Amino acid sequence: MTLDGSTPYLRDAALSFRDVYQWLEAAYKISGAPQCHLLRPSTAVAFPHIPTPALLSPVYTHAIFKVARYLTMGPAPAEFEEKYRTSHEPSSYHTAENRLPRWAEPREPPRIKWLDGHRIRVMLLSLFLLVGLSTFARDHHSDRVADEAWINSEYEIALDLFQKNIHPPGTSPGTVVASDSKHSPNYWYHWVRDAAIVMDKTLVTLYESPETSTADKDKYENLLKEYVGHEYVIQHTQNPSGNYGYNGQGGGLGEPKFNVDDTAFTDNWGRPQNDGPALRAMTLVRFARAYLSRYSYSTAAISYITELYDSKYPTESVIKADLEYIGHRFDQWYNFDLWEEVTNSLHYFTLQVQRCALIEGALLADVLGDSGAADWYNAISSNITTTLDRFWDPNRGIIRSHEQEIRKSNLDISTLLGILHGSGKVHYQLSQPDSDRIFSTLNKLNASFAHEYALNSGRRYPAIGRYPEDLYYNGNPWFLATLAYAELLYRSLLYWGSTGSVTVTSVSIDFFQAYKPISAEIICGVWKDAESRLGIVQEFATDGIMAEQFDRNTGEQLSATNLTWNYGEYLRTYWARKDASAFADQCN
Incomplete structure (x- = not known):
């Protein structure tokens, strides 16, 4: 469908109250009848030019002519109907199936006038049923x-x-505290996920923007460098999920939150949460790319970035550790979702951000000469792409939030968040904002919360x-x-x-x-x-x-x-x- 509407995609069952009037107006135009404008209470509405009614199927267009007979004081212009019949007459033209159903038989309706003096009788209930009462009812409300x-x-x-x-x-x-609230509830903690989302999607965006002043870029760069140092510390902090271990595989990188003094939070909690390392890797990869660009890939800039990604195995660098953690644990069932409630299942949001982190990480690895790791990250991301396809439920028309049937609806805004945060700098497969599956899921979410x-x-x-x-x-x-x-x-x-x-x-x-x-x-x-x-x-x-x-x-x-x-x-x-x-x- 082009944006100018020149070749619109039309479905017979998708006509609205306005559509019928547009088709009728086109019929009058083509037949040479006077220009018609619908007169509503105190408002005259002139509809814009529309494509020829021939874009509709023959059977349905003929049904519109029948509606015209009932809506107007006389039949639709005979010349127009004859012109239509000679070129588009369906084989079933005279069959009973083409008659309007009983509920569409004429009754005495309220009157509406055309500006040119022609009168039209509108049978509201019949028309609404014909074109979809629910659609018109949704259109009338002005939010x-x-x-x-x-x-x-x-x-x-x-x-x-x-x-x-x-x-x-x-x-x-x-x-980065999740909130300034310290009681009822207490959110005065550093959540790995929340911090990474905020630093990536806001601070890094500001840092790399050409509209940001040099002074502000310097300020954001210092905050990001402090964040890098902080994440390195908590990666190596013993916690209930484990420790750093060999090559970051001790389990500790999956710990969801820490106290604001960098010490481990040791109370009972939903752990591990494997979206955190992925989001953090995405944030730091994006910062690394922006940093190298700002300093034109100078020797000093490359030296600093190799501290974030050292191309070594086992690694001691913050980005590579997270990427290795993802690569070894992406299919781990025992991990909690982003709402910290559901475990023993793979989660759509988690897999989307893991996949994006691996793709972005592979690009950085290639730039820094770690081609073997880049190939491995790309292979894992392809595996995740295949796994993500399993989340589509064609019977309900939704992308499920969890692979397992956890809740009755299996609808969750986390799928939408997965699309937004798992798209990266380019639109990867299944993450494109025009995916038909995404819009079907949005429709179900919207209807549910309404x-x-x-x-x-x-x-x-x-x-x-x-x-x-x-x-x-x-x-x-x-x-x-x-x-x-x-x-x-x-x-x-x-x-x-x-x-x-x-x-x-x-x-x-x-x-x-x-x-x-x-x-x-x-x-x-x-x-x-x-x-x-x-x-x-x-x-x-x-x-x-x-x-x-x-x-x-x-x-x-x-x-x-x-x-x-x-x-x-x-x-x-x-x-x-x-x-x-x-x-x-x-x-x-």
Whole structure:
């Protein structure tokens, strides 16, 4: 489907209320009848030019002519119908199957006038049933979109608050606390996963941006170097998951969190968590690439980066240790998911980020002359690609969050996060934002959460939580989940804009039907969807501050305050929106 709608993908069963009027208008145009405009209460709506009705199947187009007979004071223009019949007459033209069903028989409806004086009788119930009542009902609601001024001011707030959680007072250099909350709940810890996501997707992004000033680049570089030193220390810290061991294989690299003074957290916890080493490797590989670029691959720059990746076996370097850990443990069943709740299964999010880390790591290994390791990392990543394919459930049309049937729905925002954080600098297979499987999963997530929370009543674009069966704090929408949904939509718009097309398949059609008609207007539909998710964040982020969750009924903020991941995700979403906005100019 081209963005200008010149060759739209049309399905007979995907027509909306507006579509029927467009086809009828085209019929009048082609037949030479006067231009028609639909008059709604106090508003005259002139529909734009559309492609010829011949793009529809013959049987269905003839059904539209029959509808026209019932909708108007007389039949559809005879010349047009005759012109159509001579070139597109179906073999079953006179069969009973082509008659309108009993529910479409004419009844006395309310009246609507055309501006040119022609009157039209509209049988609302019949028409809604013909074209899909559910679609029209979803289209009528106008969700609040975020204010442009708020979007920009929140960017500054998020930029400030996420940096305040990097090495705050009372912590070791390089520590990234998950939240400033120290009780009910206590998130005053350094989670390997959360820290890596924030440092990679925000700080490294700022560091490598050409728009960042030299002074700010220096500041971010110092923070990243402190983070490198911190991660080396905790890699070698004995903990309940194990120790560093030979070549980093002692199990300790899978420890999920540490105290803010770099000592081990020894209470009972869901451990190991194998997404942490992968996300950390991705962060440091990306930093290494940006660092080498900034200093033009100078001898001094290469010398520093070889401390991060030493090409030795066994290794003592922070990046290679993580890559070796991934390579030896990617198929380990006993590891917890990113929500620290599910074990004894492979997890989609974990595998996606492991795969990305190995691909990115192989590129760095090649640059530094470690071609044997690069080949091994690429081989493992190919193995993971095959494994990821098993997570697709064609019967339910979803990418499962866990390979095993852990929950009834097996829906989880972690699959979306896996796509976002497992895509790297290029769009790897299964990670492309236009994958039909991804959009089918998004459609199911959206529908599930729309009915899950009272707060979503009446919203076409609902707030998003972790998974439908969530019981933590009674299960609520999360800021980072709602933002991540918006981010993926913005990145999809960017992808479609850069490629010039949108692919709609039988797998993804249910997602795209929400933005009917399927034409160039899909861009504006997806844009408004993403903007409305930002509107939810604006509605419930008090003075720009975001706790972990907001109440499913009242919207009151709950759980840990100032969640670092929230602010990092807001910055990612902001940047994705900025990049995609060029392809949505016509939507504003």
